[in-house]
């Protein structure tokens with residue numbers, strides 16, 4: 184049962200506040216893990232544009248540091264920042280000690296990173312990554328902060344993955360119904376304090392991040408890689424929202440866009456339980472809002488189980504935006 188709330192409810196972020204390490208452990212287990220090739224592509228871009236030093240990486244919106252830990256394989260020092268203190272507290276419990284000793288966690292909104300008190304030797308950033316977080320941010324303010332932190336010739340890498348894509352369109356349709364119904368349990372968005380955040384998120388995803396401008400005054404060599412974006416990046420259909428939204432394109436004249444269809448990209452073997460766990464992590468704690476209607480989700484999950492017939496290959500729609508700091 185939905186209820187009108189005067190509390191600020193933002194996509195993903197507020198629902199995950201107060202969750203302990205077990206929430207974040209399930210979060211990591213339920214999410215697709217980017218392939219090592221994906222990080223190599225980012226590093227190759229970094230090596231071939233600007234200045235290829237690899238001393239400091241910064242993972243913005245790091246959550247429990249799962250992607251920061253991936254960067255620690257390549258960079259001498261890694262900073263992870265996030266607004267969620269409990270997520271940062273979970274990081275040391277979930278990351279191996281040999282990586283942890285080269286990692287530093289800072290509580291700060293992305294938009295306020297310049298005054299966050301990052302240790303001086305870790306401010307001069309070679310690579311700044313924003314994984315699965317950019318649509319949650321005030322993009323122009325965040326990009327200003329990133330431009331200050333990244334040293335000239337350094338790299339910004341912003342990426343976001345969306346829904347799982349199945350072998351069989353019947354499964355895509357069941358997934359879409361499930362995700363859309365779950366999103367509807369969270370309504371209303373319109374007229375609540377969270378509405379601007381929901382609009383920002385929905386606009387970012389329906390635009391495949393093309394709404395995020397990397398101004399030519401600050402950034403060069405801008406590349407936008409879009410894998411499997413013949414499928415939506417939005418987790419649920421627009422019917423899940425109670426407002427209208429449309430794609431916005433703020434790409435610069437020099438931006439290069441690569442459209443790639445690759446159904447083996449980030450391929451994972453998932454069954455219906457994996458899909459359900461993914462949805463549980465995308466819409467944290469929706470179950471309380473669903474009340475008795477939760478049974479509808481369980482029924483759709485069984486429908487998906489029958490259609491999938493066990494584990495099957497899923498891939499994802501993914502957008503990666505790369506830029507060199509001028």
Ligand SMILES: C[S@@+](CC[C@H](N)C(=O)[O-])C[C@H]1O[C@@H](n2cnc3c(N)ncnc32)[C@H](O)[C@@H]1O
Nearest residue numbers: 196244245246265266267292293314315316319
């Ligand atoms: C979906 S999680 C992504 C976690 C991790 N980066 C990953 O790729 O799995 C989004 C994270 O963004 C954080 N976040 C939301 N708004 C933020 C902001 N304004 N500044 C910094 N982090 C923010 C949330 O607290 C959450 O940990």
